[in-house]
Amino acid sequence: MNRNLPLYLILPSLLLALFVISYPLYELINLSLSDVNRFGKVRGYIGLENFTYIFEDPLFIDAALRTVVWTVAVVGGTILFSIPIAVILNTEFHGRGIARTILMLPWAISLPMTAIVWRWSLNGEFGMLNASLMNVGLIDSPIVWLAQSATAFPVQIGLGILVSIPFTITIFLGGLSSIPLDLYEAAKMDGANAWQQFKRITYPLLRPFINMAIVLNVIYVFNSFPIIWVLTQGGPNNETDILVTYLYKQAFSFGHIGQASAVSIAMFTVLLIFTIFYARMVMKNEK
Amino acid sequence: MKYLSTSLKSIATGVSLAVLGTTLSLSAQAAEEVRFTVAYYSAKTGPYYEALAEKFEQSNPDIDIKIEVVNWDVLNQKLTTDISSDVNADMAIIGTRWLVDYVKEDVAEPLDGLISKDLKERFVPAFLNPGTLNGKVYGLPVAASAxxxxxxxxxxxxxxxxxxxxxxxxxxxxxxxxxxxxxxxxxxxxxxxxxxxxxxxxxxxxxxxxxxxxxxxxxxxxxxxxxxxxxxxxxxxxxxxxxxxxxxxxxxxxxxxxxxxxxxxxxxxxxxxxxxxxxxxxxxxxxxxxxxxxxxxGVTDSIVLFKNSKHKKAAVKFMDFMFTTEQRAAFSSGEGFLPVLKSVSKLPEFAQNDAVKTFVNLLPQARFAxxxxxxxxxxxxxxxxxxxxxxxxxxxxxxxxxxxxxxxxxxx
Amino acid sequence: MLTKMNKKTKRSIFCWLALSPIICVIVFPFAVMFFTSVKPRQEVFSFPPTWLPSQFVWQNYIDMWQATKFSDALINSLYVSFSATFITLLVAIPAAYALARYHFAAKSSYRLFLLITQMLSPIVLVIGLFRLIVWLGLIDSVNSLVLIYAGFNIAFAIWMLQNYFHTIPKDLEESAWMEGASFLQGLTKVFLPMAIPAIAVTAMFTFINSWNEFVLALTVLRTEENYTLPIQVYSLVGGRYTIEWHHVMAAALVASLPAAILFSWLQKKLVTGLSSGAVK
The missing domain is CATH 3.40.190.10 (Periplasmic binding protein-like II)
Structure with a gap:
């Protein structure tokens, strides 16, 4: 057997990934350390000036803190909702196939389209959400959902959760189906009720899948752009800005390519630290 | 290093082409191609400019006008990213309020030496002003409103x-x-x-x-x-x-x-x-x-010619054709903008239109960005x-x- | 027998009841899409809004199809998604096989590399990616999207595939080799047929990701005939003086159908494909 065979096998994927990711990353690092005009022309090396500029910008700090809230809330909410849903979908009942397909549906529409449809539904005058809520009697007068961050941001978090659920329950369903049924039988013999069964069997065995779902979702949600952009563009008064929308405005609305690249690098660093930290923690726990 | 980078590039391109199975048309164009980025005003904008280009090409068979319609919310972004990579069109419609950035970074071409005196004099002065910086004309008003x-x-x-x-x-x-x-x-x-x-x-x-x-x-x-x-x-x-x-x-x-x-x-x-x-x-x-x-x-949008264009003469020729009474009248009435040419504003369709008159009367007190x-x-x-x-x-x-x-x- | 049936029916009622809130929220936007898309234009802005139109205007779909040049965008989206999926699988399958079957020096560092690529999203890299595409001379070309989507999907595809490949017994292809089959024969005749479910699921992920991608397509594509579906639909909303909501909703609904059908069809396989994910 050729010793280099595995290397040949991974080579094509390595080359493609390197090509598509490393070069842009290299460009970004360069730009983040340079004085760049809005047309991308590099005027010279300026060290960490772009970084100090963004770290002194209160809007950047606000956006960074809000990104933490956004990520924790969306990922936390997603996990919290997905576990019971997955447990239900894992039990046998009439129409389970249909239920599973329905729960996958949010995945089928692309995020910008989901956001567009919701923007229309949330419209204070013509939106169906107010009309429906008023029909059911939950509210008396229409709420203009996107007019203030106090309602807009929670709505965006809710949408973030909604679109993350399909992927997450898919992972959990995979995990649940790998738990041997005789464990439950044995627990039942011992007189364990449903909650005890969940606590003693389901949850511990699902743990690795939950970890995986957290890591992947944190990465997706942290980088997620369309929901907030389409619904509010970070407004009103920058009160729903997160790092990606801040980045996008710096780069494309204001032409601050250098600062925007610095934001990119800062975001990348945060994710890197998170992933390493989390990987360590999980490994320690498993030992 | 330079050699390495170019050969890498050719390999990369070759590989991606082979993998994708595409054919890039590298064949030389017979006619001179002028690319024109047009802002989307309404569903009529694309067809209007396509028709305009076709009419122009009939009398100028050696020039091929290529129209690219872009929505307003991404227009500035697309133009700047394109310019940053030297793949921008020859001319474009931009918001005149962006013009100063373009001039400051030296990507817009001053038009004074290229356009005829006659063309310059066709415009309503109030609308030509915003496109004039440091005494030079950089943008010709293509849409005006108050x-x-x-x-x-x-x-x-x-x-x-x-x-x-x-x-x-x-x-x-x-x-x-x-x-x-x-x-x-x-x-x-x-x-x-x-x-x-x-x-x-x-x-x-x-x-x-x-x-x-x-x-x-x-x-x-x-x-x-x-x-x-x-x-x-x-x-x-x-x-x-x-x-x-x-x-x-x-x-x-x-x-x-x-x-x-x-x-x-x-x-x-x-x-x-x-x-x-x-x-x-x-x-x-x-x-x-x-x-x-x-x-x-007051707001105007302007046509600018980019400094890196290799087809400036052809582009200016097209501008000259575009800013004639018949063509502009069709645009202003189709999109609902104020006439930017003196000759158009004298046409009965505009001169005797109450709505247009209300707006035009406001112009003396108009403030621009x-x-x-x-x-x-x-x-x-x-x-x-x-x-x-x-x-x-x-x-x-x-x-x-x-x-x-x-x-x-x-x-x- | 009867009690057993009753038990299941009871459980079914409970399950559907428990799921009903989330199902309402999921179905809601689809209902909005559908009912808005069949309203006569002047009823879209009726106040107070109503679900049902005075009459169902199916013509909206035909108008939308023509007004938005939907078929061009559909073909572009299909081309991009299929090509990206194909290339991803082409490079990910051998890599996943190597990671699942062999021990080699660079293995853990390659895994780390993949994890890092997984962390990056196009939006974070968008400035650099644009320069890359320009360097390749592929601006306004759907092929640039194919290349980049493939690059971004590799990490996830390899990760999924190798987890599944682990569960396929090694002896199968080894015994084929013992019997004198060549390396390639052993793989294509014995191993790959076993791996088809995993490959199908991976393909679906890649396909959906490419089908839905937005930011890059928005940055790279210039002319309408090259637009993919998300861009085409978005362009009906962004920066326009009038938005034809009934067309937008019709387009969004039709654009979501292929993925929705794919999901209902592959829904079972999807779970089994991911279930092997725990195996490390």
Whole structure:
């Protein structure tokens, strides 16, 4: 057997990934350390000036803190909702196939389209959400959902959760189906009720899948752009800005390519630290 | 290293081409190709320019005009990224307020030496001015508009309100109209492009200005604060539609077209939209209410020629064809903009049109966005401050904070 | 027998009840899309809004199809998604096989590299990616999207595939080799047929990701005839003076159908494909 065979096998994927990711990353690092005009022309090396500029910008700090809230809330909410849903979908009942397909549906529409449809539904005058809520009697007068961050941001978090659920329950369903049924039988013999069964069997065995779902979702949600952009563009008064929308405005609305690249690098660093930290923690726990 | 990079590039391109199985057309064009990036105004824009290009090509078979239509919200982004990578079109329509950035970074070509004196003299001077920087013409006005107040005659009558000429009268009429079920007195824009401008109308009429004499921001002037407080109290008293900060210009226009809003301030193109979408609407157009002074906002979009274009002569030839009476008349009436050519404004279709006349009469008091680098960021800061105020924040301190931020951008 | 049936029916009622809130929220936007898309134009802005139109205007779909040049965008989206999926699988399958079957020096560092690529999203890299595409001379070309989507999907595809490959017994292809089959024969005749479910699921992920991608397509594509579906639909909303909501909703609904059908069809396989994910 050729010793280099595995290397040949991974080579094509390595080359493609390197090509598509490393070069842009290299460009970004360069730009983040340079004085760049809005047309991308590099005027010279300026060290960490772009970084100090963004770290002194209160809007950047606000956006960074809000990104933490956004990520924790969306990922936390997603996990919290997905576990019971997955447990239900894992039990046998009439129409389970249909239920599973329905729960996958949010995945089928692309995020910008989901956001567009919701923007229309949330419209204070013509939106169906107010009309429906008023029909059911939950509210008396229409709420203009996107007019203030106090309602807009929670709505965006809710949408973030909604679109993350399909992927997450898919992972959990995979995990649940790998738990041997005789464990439950044995627990039942011992007189364990449903909650005890969940606590003693389901949850511990699902743990690795939950970890995986957290890591992947944190990465997706942290980088997620369309929901907030389409619904509010970070407004009103920058009160729903997160790092990606801040980045996008710096780069494309204001032409601050250098600062925007610095934001990119800062975001990348945060994710890197998170992933390493989390990987360590999980490994320690498993030992 | 250079060699390595080029050979890497050729390998990479070769591989990707082989893998993708595509054929790039590298064949030399017989005709000279001029690429023209066009801003999307309405569904008519693309077909109009395609037809224009075709007509031009008939008499100029050696030139091939390629039209690329781009939506406004991504236009500046696409142009700047394209320019940064040297793949931009030869000429483009841009918002004239962006022009100063293009000139400052030396990507726009001054047109004085290229265009004929005759072409320059065809334009209405007020519209050619904004595209002129440091005494040189960089942008030819391709679309021009001003802002005026639209009002719903039926609602006015039903409420027993008068067409206001001052902001106090406006609040008065708005109060009366708001009493009608499902109707709002004054449509106030609070989101996206021109949110800041909607704030300026009242500020200007109080005698305020965007900049102080030394070029620093004048956003926290007493006129500005007074205007902010007035708008705040209108919102508090229910004289506007609820949730103003979720309404962009189009949303407010929609309410107006539905006959749900008594008054709003916007551009001439709403006339065309109403004609098509709400022909029954009984409305009128009046000047923006005034106070210590009266003002409207003037906007032009310009055609610029890029410095790196290799087809400048052909591009200018096309411009010359574009700015002739027949072609421009078709554009202005199709899209609902004001005529930019003197000859077009004399045509009966425009000279005897009441709506057009109202707007044209406002032009002498029109103020244009100042030609300052980074204006889009200043507008964004202002819009955010305005949103905070509409949401109930303290006017004085919010405007003062915004003024400081603006001055940081302006380097003052 | 009867009690057993009753038990299941009871459980079914409970399950559907428990799921009903989330199902309402999921179905809601689809209902909005559908009912808005069949309204006569002047009813879209009726106040107060109603679910049902006065009449169902199916013509909206035909108008939308023509007004938005939907078929061009559909073909572009299909081309991009299929090509990206194909290339991803082409490079990911051998890599996943190597990671699942062999121990080699660079293995853990390659895994780390993949994890890092997984962390990056196009939006974070968008400035650099644009320069890369320009360097390749592929601006305004859907092929640039194919290349980049493939690059971004590699990490996830390899990760999924190798987890599944682990569960396929090694002896199968080894015994084929013992019997004199060549390396390639052993793989294509014995191993790959076993791996088809995993490959199908991976393909679906890649396909959906490419089908839905937005930011890059928005940055790279210039002319309408090259637009993919998300861009085409978005362009009906962004920066326009009038938005034809009934067309937008019709387009969004039709654009979501292929993925929705794919999901209901592959829904079972999807779970089994991911279930092997725990195996490290």
């Amino acid at each position: 802002r005026a107040m639209y009002y719903n005659k039926d609602l006015m009558q039903k409420a027993g309100a008068n067409v206001p000429t001052t902001w106090d009268e406006l609040a008065d009429s708005a109060a009366k109209i708001s009493k009608i079920d499902k109707s709002y007195g004054f449509g106030l824009q609070g989101k996206e492009v021109e949110t800041d401008v909607y704030f300026y109308y009242g500020m200007w009429s109080e005698g305020g200005s965007l900049l102080k004499k030394d070029g620093s921001s004048n956003l926290a002037s007493s006129a500005s604060v007074a205007n902010a407080k007035r708008l705040q109290s209108m919102i508090d008293n229910g004289l506007t539609q609820p949730g103003v900060t979720s309404y962009n210009r189009e949303d407010v226009q929609n309410l107006f077209k539905q006959g749900r809003v008594g008054m709003m301030i916007t551009a001439p193109f709403l006339v065309n939209q109403i004609k098509e979408e709400a022909p029954e609407l009984n409305y009128g157009i009046a000047p923006i209410p005034s106070g210590a002074s009266s003002a409207t906002y 100042p030609t300052i680098a980074g204006w889009s960021e200043v507008a964004d800061i202002t819009s955010n401050a305005v949103q905070a105020i509409y949401g109930g924040a303290d006017a004085q301190s919010t405007l003062a904070k915004a003024e400081k931020r603006v001055n940081r951008v302006l380097g003052k």
